[in-house]
Structures are given as C-alpha cells and as structure tokens.
Amino acid sequence: MNFWQKLPKPFFILAPMDDVTDVVFRQVVARVAAPDVLFTEFVATDGLQSAGREHTLQRLEIEPNLSRPLVAQIWGANPDNYYTSAKEIAAMGFAGIDINFGCPERGIVARGCCGGMIGRYKEAAAIIEATKRGAGQLPVSVKTRIGLSEVITEEWASFLLEQGISALIIHARTVREMSRVPARWDEIAKVVALRDKLAPGTLIIGNGDVADRAEGLQRVAETGVDGIMIGRGIFHDIFAFSDEPSPTTPSHRLGILLDHVQLYETTGNSKPFHILKKFFKIYVSGWRGASDLRAQLMDTSTPDQVRTIIATAEVPEAMLPVS
Ligand SMILES: Cc1cc2nc3c(=O)[nH]c(=O)nc-3n(C[C@H](O)[C@H](O)[C@H](O)COP(=O)(O)O)c2cc1C
Structure with missing residues (x-):
C-alpha cells in the first residue's frame, strides 16, 4: 500500500x-x-x-x-x-x-x-x-x-x-x-x-x-x-486546513510570523529575504493598525529588524469581527 x-x-x-x-x-x-x-x-x-x-x-x-x-x-x-x-x-x-x-x-x-x-x-x-x-x-x-x-x-x-x-x-x-x-x-x-x-x-x-x-x-x-x-x-487564512474554528488574536498571529522568520533563519539554504515579505499579509491583517504595521515590516531587510518592530508593536487584544 x-x-x-x-x-x-x-x-x-x-x-x-x-x-x-x-x-x-x-x-x-x-x-x-x-x-x-x-x-x-x-x-x-x-x-x-x-x-x-x-x-x-x-x-x-x-x-x-x-x-x-x-x-x-x-x-x-x-x-x-x-x-x-x-x-x-x-x-x-x-x-x-x-x-x-x-x-x-x-x-x-x-x-x-x-x-x-x-x-x-x-x-x-x-x-x-x-x-x-x-x-x-x-x-x-x-x-x-x-x-x-x-x-x-x-x-x-x-x-x-x-x-x-x-x-x-x-x-x-x-x-x-x-x-x-x-x-x-x-x-x-x-x-x-x-x-x-x-x-x-x-x-x-x-x-x-x-x-x-x-x-x-x-x-x-x-x-x-x-x-x-x-x-x-x-x-x-493560515488556518485553512483546520477542522474547527481557530480562535486567534493579533499577538498570536505575530507569534506565528516570528516562528516563520525563525524557521527562515535556521534553514540552511534559505531564499533571499524579500521572498519572506509576501507572507507578511497572511499574519498581519484583521485588526485596526495592521496595515501600518505591515508597511513598517515591508521596509525591513533582515530577520532582526522584523523582530525589533514586532517587539515594540502595540496591537489590540482582539481581531476585528469578520464582516
Ligand atoms: C504563487 C503560485 C505558485 C504556484 N506554483 C505552482 C507549482 O510550482 N506547481 C503547481 O503544480 N502549481 C502551482 N501553482 C498552482 C497551484 O498549485 C493551484 O493549482 C492554483 O493556485 C489553483 O488553486 P487555488 O485556487 O486553490 O489557489 C501556483 C500557484 C500560485 C498562486
């Protein structure tokens, strides 16, 4: 089989x-x-x-x-x-x-x-x-x-x-x-x-x-x-394959982005950094202020810069309701 x-x-x-x-x-x-x-x-x-x-x-x-x-x-x-x-x-x-x-x-x-x-x-x-x-x-x-x-x-x-x-x-x-x-x-x-x-x-x-x-x-x-x-x-929807509704918050999503960046860094033969940018919208969207934060992230050129911005970002506790 x-x-x-x-x-x-x-x-x-x-x-x-x-x-x-x-x-x-x-x-x-x-x-x-x-x-x-x-x-x-x-x-x-x-x-x-x-x-x-x-x-x-x-x-x-x-x-x-x-x-x-x-x-x-x-x-x-x-x-x-x-x-x-x-x-x-x-x-x-x-x-x-x-x-x-x-x-x-x-x-x-x-x-x-x-x-x-x-x-x-x-x-x-x-x-x-x-x-x-x-x-x-x-x-x-x-x-x-x-x-x-x-x-x-x-x-x-x-x-x-x-x-x-x-x-x-x-x-x-x-x-x-x-x-x-x-x-x-x-x-x-x-x-x-x-x-x-x-x-x-x-x-x-x-x-x-x-x-x-x-x-x-x-x-x-x-x-x-x-x-x-x-x-x-x-x-x-990063949870597209989930078989039940997946509760999430802005900080949860930023945590997934940080995981992604970490994996990018620890994978030996990574692609150029700019390839990472196409993923930012997956994680950084669905709350007030998300697009401003995303714009800042789009200006980065290293994983450390992404981490610094996220460490100081102020995000709401909850996602906006899905319309
Ligand atoms: C950015 C991007 C890259 C793709 N690369 C491949 C690929 O390497 N091999 C492949 O068979 N299809 C590729 N596709 C097609 C997808 O596998 C899929 O067939 C297509 O997006 C339709 O499915 P969807 O409506 O669920 O996106 C790609 C699609 C996109 C959007």
Missing part, C-alpha cells in the same frame, strides 16, 4: 506553489493547522540533471520534523531526465512524485512543458512511463488542467487515467485561462465519473478556488472527489 491508499477520505492537500511552499512555509503550515499531504514547489528535472544542480536541489530539502507525507513535484521535457530525477528522489525520503502538466507560465508552455504538455499524448505517456520506472515503489501522480486553450477534459483525463497513476489532480481551468475565470467544478465531477469507469484505483483530487476545509467538504459532496487541494486559500 502506498501513502495515497492509506489517507483518510476526504483528505486535504496544500497545493504546490513556487516560492511559497518551500521547506520553511511548509513547516509553518504543518504547525498551525496541518493538511494531510504537502507538496514541494515544482522542481525542474533538466535543472536537476545539469551541472548547476545544487541550486535546484535546494527545492528538494525535506523538513527535519516531517509529520505528513511530502510529495516532490517535477517538471521538464526530457523523459531521461524524469527517469534519473525520479530515481534520485525515490532515495531521498519523499512519499511520492507528482508530474506537473499544468503550469501556465508562458515561457515554460512555449517549450512544451507543464501546461504545454496537455494534448501531447505521446510525449506525456513517455514522461509518465519514465517517471514511474525511476520512482520504483514510490507512487506517481499527475497535476494538470482541463485543456490548453479549449476544454478537453474527457479526452485528456481519460488518457491520463489509462497511464496507471496513483492520483490525478485536476485544476479546473484551461492553461490559457490562467486563474482569471472561476474553476469549473462540473468538469471535475466528469473526471470522477471517468475514473469510476476507467481506473477505479486512481484517486481524484479537485483543485481551484477552494477557500478552506469547510468549502472543500462541500465540493467533495457535490463531485465525489477523494481529496481537495488548496493553494491561495492559505494566503487568506
């Missing part, structure tokens, strides 16, 4: 997000309200198999206190690089490997990678086969969208379901739509029906615009998916 088969149903996953779900932020989310599964940021197989691989390898750093299955997500164009990368990843301690067939970034799609692989059946089959061969015992999943410019859910999902993958994650928009239109959950329901017919053993995970666990449970009831993946919801 691989980890996918052992998960409670429905299960919840923190979506892979470049420059967000790194080894530091994953630890913060796992401490605050843990999802059932975590994913790395996407990792370039071509980069991993190049002379400058040290930089790419940083994306595969595993947290020391890992309490949930962690899936390494990979992308690229060359099946040989998928094979070698999957083999290496299988020896590192990950629970699974996910193939990114969904990223809409223009340059990447133009090279036929990620979202640019949608509809390229021969190439996609070769990549999945090479990854599975390299992964050995590790389960392989695919995360994708419902088309490149046109919606081709049925053709594309049927093809993927025939490749013997453990899980299929559907972000219910086309590549061209980026994130500009609401996710089409009715398309995800179609994939569940296809799965029942073609590949009963493959788990279906729905993704797109889910704010939190409560909304995810509604989507499960509507579509019959096995699991829900939440991405941007975590920016609005």
Whole structure:
C-alpha cells in the first residue's frame, strides 16, 4: 500500500506553489493547522540533471520534523531526465512524485512543458512511463488542467487515467485561462465519473478556488472527489486546513510570523529575504493598525529588524469581527 491508499477520505492537500511552499512555509503550515499531504514547489528535472544542480536541489530539502507525507513535484521535457530525477528522489525520503502538466507560465508552455504538455499524448505517456520506472515503489501522480486553450477534459483525463497513476489532480481551468475565470467544478465531477469507469484505483483530487476545509467538504459532496487541494486559500487564512474554528488574536498571529522568520533563519539554504515579505499579509491583517504595521515590516531587510518592530508593536487584544 502506498501513502495515497492509506489517507483518510476526504483528505486535504496544500497545493504546490513556487516560492511559497518551500521547506520553511511548509513547516509553518504543518504547525498551525496541518493538511494531510504537502507538496514541494515544482522542481525542474533538466535543472536537476545539469551541472548547476545544487541550486535546484535546494527545492528538494525535506523538513527535519516531517509529520505528513511530502510529495516532490517535477517538471521538464526530457523523459531521461524524469527517469534519473525520479530515481534520485525515490532515495531521498519523499512519499511520492507528482508530474506537473499544468503550469501556465508562458515561457515554460512555449517549450512544451507543464501546461504545454496537455494534448501531447505521446510525449506525456513517455514522461509518465519514465517517471514511474525511476520512482520504483514510490507512487506517481499527475497535476494538470482541463485543456490548453479549449476544454478537453474527457479526452485528456481519460488518457491520463489509462497511464496507471496513483492520483490525478485536476485544476479546473484551461492553461490559457490562467486563474482569471472561476474553476469549473462540473468538469471535475466528469473526471470522477471517468475514473469510476476507467481506473477505479486512481484517486481524484479537485483543485481551484477552494477557500478552506469547510468549502472543500462541500465540493467533495457535490463531485465525489477523494481529496481537495488548496493553494491561495492559505494566503487568506493560515488556518485553512483546520477542522474547527481557530480562535486567534493579533499577538498570536505575530507569534506565528516570528516562528516563520525563525524557521527562515535556521534553514540552511534559505531564499533571499524579500521572498519572506509576501507572507507578511497572511499574519498581519484583521485588526485596526495592521496595515501600518505591515508597511513598517515591508521596509525591513533582515530577520532582526522584523523582530525589533514586532517587539515594540502595540496591537489590540482582539481581531476585528469578520464582516
Ligand atoms: C504563487 C503560485 C505558485 C504556484 N506554483 C505552482 C507549482 O510550482 N506547481 C503547481 O503544480 N502549481 C502551482 N501553482 C498552482 C497551484 O498549485 C493551484 O493549482 C492554483 O493556485 C489553483 O488553486 P487555488 O485556487 O486553490 O489557489 C501556483 C500557484 C500560485 C498562486
């Protein structure tokens, strides 16, 4: 049995997000309200198999206190690089490997990678086969969208379901739509029906615009998916994965921010400090004076400066009521 088969149903996953779900932020989310599964940021197989691989390898750093299955997500164009990368990843301690067939970034799609692989059946089959061969015992999943410019859910999902993958994650928009239109959950329901017919053993995970666990449970009831993946919801609610209301106060939230900064500092191969700034709004919002405090924090350039500002900040005892 691989980890996918052992998960409670429905299960919840923190979506892979470049420059967000790194080894530091994953630890913060796992401490605050843990999802059932975590994913790395996407990792370039071509980069991993190049002379400058040290930089790419940083994306595969595993947290020391890992309490949930962690899936390494990979992308690229060359099946040989998928094979070698999957083999290496299988020896590192990950629970699974996910193939990114969904990223809409223009340059990447133009090279036929990620979202640019949608509809390229021969190439996609070769990549999945090479990854599975390299992964050995590790389960392989695919995360994708419902088309490149046109919606081709049925053709594309049927093809993927025939490749013997453990899980299929559907972000219910086309590549061209980026994130500009609401996710089409009715398309995800179609994939569940296809799965029942073609590949009963493959788990279906729905993704797109889910704010939190409560909304995810509604989507499960509507579509019959096995699991829900939440991405941007975590920016609005650090407790998005909590199964009960999470009482919080401004000082509690600043405490989480200090934890985040501490983890950033103690993680050996951290990213540049400015990457931290995109997280400030997650913690510093929801009380009178929060935006002023945030503006001060945005002017910092070291962890110590953040700590000094927080140490002297005066915050109210309670959050503003949610309107
Ligand atoms: C900043 C950012 C970075 C992302 N990076 C990745 C990535 O590395 N791999 C991936 O499969 N999807 C990536 N995505 C897409 C998300 O995983 C997810 O599919 C998308 O945000 C829709 O889910 P949501 O509405 O819950 O956010 C990224 C999204 C955002 C906002």
